Amino acid sequence: xxxxxxxRSPKTVPVQLRYLAHxxxxxxxxTANVGLIALEPEYYDALxxxxxxxxxxxxxxxxxxxxxxFELPNLNALNFLLHGALDGGGTISLKTDAQGKVYSTAMLxxxxxxPVGVARKAKRSAQVAVRRSQATPGLRRTKPKK
Amino acid sequence: xxQTIRIGSGQGFWGDWLEAPMRQAQGGPIDYLMMDYLAEVTxxxxxxxxxxxxxxxxxxxxxxxxxxxxxxxxxxxFKVVSNAGGVNPRGCADAVVAVARGLSLGRxxxxxxxxxxxxxxxxxxxxxxxxxxxxxxxxxPLSDVRPAIVSANAYLGMQPMVExxxxxxxxxxxxxxxxxxxxLAPMFHEFGWDVDDWDKxxxxxxxxxxxxCGAQASGGNLLYHWRSVKGLADPGFPIVEADADGTxxxxxxxxxxxxxxxxxxxxxxxYEMGDPHNYITPDGVADFTTIQLEKAGRNRVRVSxxxxxxxxxxxxxxxxxxxxxxxxxxxxxSWPDAYAKAQAADxxxxxxxxxxxxxxxxxxxxxxxxxxxxxxxxGDPDPDIAEVELRIGVRATERAPVxxxxxxxxxxxxxxxxxxxxxxxxxxxxxxIVAYWPALIDRTEIEPHVRVEWMDT
Numbered sequence: 001x002x003x004x005x006x007x008r009s010p011k012t013v014p015v016q017l018r019y020l021a022h023x024x025x026x027x028x029x030x031t032a033n034v035g036l037i038a039l040e041p042e043y044y045d046a047l048x049x050x051x052x053x054x055x056x057x058x059x060x061x062x063x064x065x066x067x068x069x070f071e072l073p074n075l076n077a078l079n080f081l082l083h084g085a086l087d088g089g090g091t092i093s094l095k096t097d098a099q100g101k102v103y104s105t106a107m108l109x110x111x112x113x114x115p116v117g118v119a120r121k122a123k124r125s126a127q128v129a130v131r132r133s134q135a136t137p138g139l140r141r142t143k144p145k146k
Numbered sequence: 147x148x149q150t151i152r153i154g155s156g157q158g159f160w161g162d163w164l165e166a167p168m169r170q171a172q173g174g175p176i177d178y179l180m181m182d183y184l185a186e187v188t189x190x191x192x193x194x195x196x197x198x199x200x201x202x203x204x205x206x207x208x209x210x211x212x213x214x215x216x217x218x219x220x221x222x223x224f225k226v227v228s229n230a231g232g233v234n235p236r237g238c239a240d241a242v243v244a245v246a247r248g249l250s251l252g253r254x255x256x257x258x259x260x261x262x263x264x265x266x267x268x269x270x271x272x273x274x275x276x277x278x279x280x281x282x283x284x285x286x287p288l289s290d291v292r293p294a295i296v297s298a299n300a301y302l303g304m305q306p307m308v309e310x311x312x313x314x315x316x317x318x319x320x321x322x323x324x325x326x327x328x329x330l331a332p333m334f335h336e337f338g339w340d341v342d343d344w345d346k347x348x349x350x351x352x353x354x355x356x357x358x359c360g361a362q363a364s365g366g367n368l369l370y371h372w373r374s375v376k377g378l379a380d381p382g383f384p385i386v387e388a389d390a391d392g393t394x395x396x397x398x399x400x401x402x403x404x405x406x407x408x409x410x411x412x413x414x415x416x417y418e419m420g421d422p423h424n425y426i427t428p429d430g431v432a433d434f435t436t437i438q439l440e441k442a443g444r445n446r447v448r449v450s451x452x453x454x455x456x457x458x459x460x461x462x463x464x465x466x467x468x469x470x471x472x473x474x475x476x477x478x479x480s481w482p483d484a485y486a487k488a489q490a491a492d493x494x495x496x497x498x499x500x501x502x503x504x505x506x507x508x509x510x511x512x513x514x515x516x517x518x519x520x521x522x523x524x525g526d527p528d529p530d531i532a533e534v535e536l537r538i539g540v541r542a543t544e545r546a547p548v549x550x551x552x553x554x555x556x557x558x559x560x561x562x563x564x565x566x567x568x569x570x571x572x573x574x575x576x577x578x579i580v581a582y583w584p585a586l587i588d589r590t591e592i593e594p595h596v597r598v599e600w601m602d603t
Contacts, residue, residue: 022370022409026418029283029584035416037409039370063521070422072435074451075412079419087510090582091187092469094510094539096518104369106520129371 012113019122020114021047023104030089031081032064032100034107038076039125043118047078050112056080059110080107151336153329153353153386157181157228158360160188160205166360166383167211171218173399176385177336179215180328181228182358183208189322190466190580192232193266193297203234209241212317213249219316220251226317227307227328233297235261235321239601242317246603255603258315260306262596263322265463265587266298272591279463279585288585294467296580300592301462303428304350305341307331309598322464324427326354329386337390347430348454349392352437355425356396356414356449357384363396363414364445365404370413377403382445393450395442406445428462428589431455461592465583470507471548473576474539475555476514478568481532487563488513488536494562495538498554504547512537535568541579548576 017023017036020043025034036051038044048071057067065084072079086100087093097103114122154176156167160183170179183205196203208230219226231238239259246255265272269292273279279288288295299322308331310318318331330350333339339346356363361381368375382402388394398406415434419425422434431454438451479487492511499509512518514535516527527534540551552574559566 022413024367024369024413024417028418028420029582031283033416033419035413035419037370037412037416059523063523070419072416072422074435074437075415075439077412077416079416079422081420087508091579092472092541092581094472094474094508094541096512096514096537102519106523109520109523129373132374 011116013116013119014111015114015119015122017110018108019126025100025104027100030086031083032085032103034080034104036078041076044076046114046118151177151388153178153332155357155360155383159185162360167215170383176224178332179226182325183230186582189233189297189299196233201237204232204238205230212242212245216246229320229323231319231321235319239319243601243603255316256314257601258310258318259599260320263299263302265300269298277587282584291467296466298465301428303327304331306596306598308335311335313600325358326351326427329354333388344430344454344456346392348432349452351427351432352452353386353394357386364398364406365410368410370409375405396447397445406447408439408447411447430457459589460586461589463585463587466580467583469579469581470543471545471576472541472579473548473552473574475574476535476537477566478533478535480565484531484534485516485527488534490563491536491558504550506540506542508541510539
C-alpha cells in the first residue's frame, strides 16, 4: 500500500546567493574567510539549509582545500573558512586577490534551493533596488508644475 | 564612575585616509582617538627600514599627523592611543616629542611609551629554552627559518596601555599590541573594570574589532545596497560611545558621509573572522555569537549582550622571515579575440621562460576581465570582450630567474600576438618576499619584559 502523503514539503526553486545575502571576506594566512549575511532575517533559514559545507566545497572545487562553517544566528550570518584558498596567502601569493578580499563575491555566485515565497520576495527586492539606483533626477517622472 | 566615553577610530591601517584623524578631532566631541597602523606584514617592512636607519622603523605618517593633531589634543583634551611605534616605538615617541616642542602648544604634553613586545633579540634564548615557536598554520618549527628571520613581536594586550593612561599620558605610543586593545584600554582605564571581568573584556574587544578598520564599519567597502551609500568622498569614521555597563553604540560624527547601520556593522564583524565562539586576544576570549545589534537612531547602532571567557596562557607572536623573490608583469590585449590573444601570449612567454632554463617555485597566469578574481566560477567571457589584461606572476627563492622574467614581458610587444598595449609602466619590479610566521608563546616569557614610561615635552 502506498503511504498517504501527510505533509508536503514546500516547493523550492534555485536562487543565486546575491539575491539572498551580502558578504565580506578577509584572510588569515592561506585561509580566506567569507561572512555571509542574510539580506532579510527571514532568509537566514534558507542560508542555513542551503549553504552547506558540501555545497560550498563543490562550488569552490579546485580553488580551496577545505571548508569550515560556523553559524551566527544572532547576526543572521554564516562564517566560512576556505582553507588553501590564497596561493600561500599574504606576501607569498601571486594572485590579484592575495588577501581574499573579494572571495565573498565569488561565493555570491552560488545557487541554493529556497522556498518559492522567499525566491519571489528576494527577486522583487533586487528589482526595486536596481530601479531605485537607476532613477536619476533628470529621468524621474514628475508632475509638471502649473 | 565615568558615564559614557567616545572613542573615535582615526586610521584602519598604515596608508589609510590621512584626513580622517583631523575629521574625528574637529567634527564633534571625542575622548579618545585610536589609530591602528599594524597589519601582519607591516612590522617586517618597518624592521627593514630600521636596519637601514636605526632611527626609523615606525609609521612616520603618524609623526607628520601629530603636527596637526597635537594642537587639537591640547585644545580639546582628548587622548591618542596608537600602535604607530612599529618596531621602534621609542624612536616614534622621540619624534613626537620633537614635534610637540616645535609647536607653541601652551602646555606640556605627556607621551606614554609601551615597549617589550619586540623579541627579535631574545629569539635564540627562547628557542634554547625549548620554545619551538611552531608555525600555527604549517606546524613547522621556527628553527627551519631561523637565519631568515627579520622581525619577531609578541602581541601585547591592553594592560600596559591602561597603565600609560593612568599615568596621565596624552598620547600612548606602542609597538605590536592587538588592534582591539587600542579600544579596550581607554574603556578599562575610564570605567575601572576588573581585568578578569571577561564579559567586559569581550564587549570591549567587539567594540575594538568594529572600529579597528576605520570606515569599513561606516559605509566604506559596504556591499549591502552599496549604491545607496552616500558621501564617501568624506566618510565619517566610526565612533564607539561606550557605557560602563559594557554596552555601546557605534556612530559617526554628524554631517559626514557613509552610513552606520546594522548591516555596515555586521559586515565589519564578520571581516577576518575565524571561529566566532572563540575570538582570542591577549585580554580574553570573546563570543561573537552573543552580540546583539539594534538600530538606535540615524547612523546609530546599539551593541549589547556580549559575553566572553578567560584569557589564555599564551600570547600570539608574529614573526617575519625572508622567503624569496617575486615579480608580476602585465600586458593588455584588445578586441577582436582579446582573450585568445592574451592566452597565446601566455603560451609564448612560458615557452621562452622554459627555453631559458629558468626555475620558479610558481608561475601564475590570470586574465584580468575574465578570471582574476573569481577563477573558473566566472564562466566563459563575452567573445566580444573589449580587452583582457594578461597578468603573470613568478616566484622563486633566487633573485636571478625573477630578474630575468622581468625582462621577458616587454619583448612580447613586438614578438608576440597582436593588438597589445598597456606596457607604459616599463619593466616590472623584482619584489623581496617577507613572509609571515604566526606562533604562540607563554605569556610569562613576555610580560615581565613589558615596560611603560612617560616622556614630557
